[in-house]
Amino acid sequence: MKAVTWQGNRTMSVEEVPDAAIIDPTDAVIRVTSTGLCGSDLHLYEPLGAFMTPGDVVGHEPMGVVQEVGSQVRDLRVGDRVVVPFNISCGSCWMCTRGLHSQCETTQNRDQGTGASLLGYSSLYGAVPGGQAELLRVQFADFLPIKVPEGPSDDRFVFLSDVIPTAWQAVRYADVPAGGTLLVMGAGPIGDMVARIALLDGNRVIVADRVPERLARVRAMGAETIDIDAVDDLGAEVRDRTAGRGADSVIDAVGMEAHGNPVLEKAIKMVGLLPDALAKPLMLSVGFDRVAALHASIECVRRGGTVSISGVYGGATEPMPMMQMFDKQIQLRMGQANVRRWSDDIMPLLLDDSDPLGTETFATHRLPLADAPAAYASFRDKADGMIKVVFEP
Numbered sequence: 056m057k058a059v060t061w062q063g064n065r066t067m068s069v070e071e072v073p074d075a076a077i078i079d080p081t082d083a084v085i086r087v088t089s090t091g092l093c094g095s096d097l098h099l100y101e102p103l104g105a106f107m108t109p110g111d112v113v114g115h116e117p118m119g120v121v122q123e124v125g126s127q128v129r130d131l132r133v134g135d136r137v138v139v140p141f142n143i144s145c146g147s148c149w150m151c152t153r154g155l156h157s158q159c160e161t162t163q164n165r166d167q168g169t170g171a172s173l174l175g176y177s178s179l180y181g182a183v184p185g186g187q188a189e190l191l192r193v194q195f196a197d198f199l200p201i202k203v204p205e206g207p208s209d210d211r212f213v214f215l216s217d218v219i220p221t222a223w224q225a226v227r228y229a230d231v232p233a234g235g236t237l238l239v240m241g242a243g244p245i246g247d248m249v250a251r252i253a254l255l256d257g258n259r260v261i262v263a264d265r266v267p268e269r270l271a272r273v274r275a276m277g278a279e280t281i282d283i284d285a286v287d288d289l290g291a292e293v294r295d296r297t298a299g300r301g302a303d304s305v306i307d308a309v310g311m312e313a314h315g316n317p318v319l320e321k322a323i324k325m326v327g328l329l330p331d332a333l334a335k336p337l338m339l340s341v342g343f344d345r346v347a348a349l350h351a352s353i354e355c356v357r358r359g360g361t362v363s364i365s366g367v368y369g370g371a372t373e374p375m376p377m378m379q380m381f382d383k384q385i386q387l388r389m390g391q392a393n394v395r396r397w398s399d400d401i402m403p404l405l406l407d408d409s410d411p412l413g414t415e416t417f418a419t420h421r422l423p424l425a426d427a428p429a430a431y432a433s434f435r436d437k438a439d440g441m442i443k444v445v446f447e448p
Contacts, residue, residue: 057070057189057425058072059428060072061107075190079194081197082128083196084122090114090188091218095310099113112184112185112187115173115175115176117174118137118139122190129197131200135200136203138201142173143162144198145162146198174191187427187446210416211410215394220397222365224390235258235304240263240355241308241348241366244417245365249308250262250278261280262281264283270282302355302360304360306362349368353380360385362385362386421444421446423447
């Protein structure tokens with residue numbers, strides 16, 4: 056089968072790899088019909104290269120049609136149309152039964168000190184072959200995959216794998232009070248979807264970014280916008296718009312965005328030249344993250360407000376403004392999305408003929424799998440109006 060593989064920092068390649076196959080009797084194999092390119096994939100593109108092996112199959116936003124099921128699979132049938140969540144969860148362990156599927160104890164990576172395994176996301180999260188491929192092995196086939204009906208296009212459902220649940224959880228964790236204001240840091244795919252969900256909830260939404268196309272897109276949905284490059288002080292601008300208090304809740308939808316910061320890019324490149332045995336502990340313990348968005352979130356939230364973090368962060372030594380956080384009495388919530396915790400809540404919106412989240416027009420680019428290497432570079436550079444890419448294997 057053909058699949059997108061990591062071959063080195065900033066080097067993706069579409070290669071022939073062994074077909075996905077059933078390993079455990081509870082597995083299924085799907086023929087992938089659509090699979091997304093996520094901002095988190097850019098972390099594999101370079102910052103997390105020390106945890107990758109040449110030939111690793113990437114991607115964690117797939118949907119498709121069941122091609123084969125294991126001998127112990129009871130509820131899934133060949134021909135079923137399914138979306139596969141990015142975090143691999145069993146559905147029956149202590150964590151899963153409490154809605155913490157991203158911490159699944161069955162697939163938890165205790166040797167790495169990390170949570171549940173993720174599709175296509177490095178040795179930190181299980182080194183599981185990913186979904187930017189023609190075929191995909193799906194574990195826990197009677198729980199993990201989400202059945203969707205025939206009829207609507209893949210665009211209606213594919214974002215249930217990651218984008219929508221991640222944004223949904225971020226909004227729920229933000230706990231915006233009735234009549235309150237939500238500030239969204241970043242108008243990439245997650246920030247964009249956060250704005251749509253929060254607007255649907257009836258909140259006032261302000262989105263801050265520096266990419267004109269992204270700001271125009273969320274503005275067209277009804278959000279207020281702030282061009283970060285056009286204001287001298289983002290915190291002051293937000294307070295000016297909120298009676299001097301700041302936003303009731305802030306969602307950081309940026310996370311570990313090392314690209315675009317020349318100092319951090321140089322540091323990451325230097326670490327990338329080290330042997331993996333030296334590079335890995337540095338990437339885990341040294342604060343390579345560009346945390347400007349997180350610090351700005353703390354600055355912009357009102358006293359007693361909530362900061363919800365959906366952007367991925369790594370490293371451990373970047374200082375946090377603890378005095379400011381304590382003095383402002385803010386609340387922090389964060390974490391990988393627990394996809395199966397939210398999927399039943401989200402599904403009615405996806406089945407609504409009016410498409411209230413605008414999923415069918417959410418992707419800006421639909422490309423063949425062969426175009427993946429170029430798409431990674433364009434997405435990283437925010438070129439060609441690229442906000443959300445879906446590949447068609």
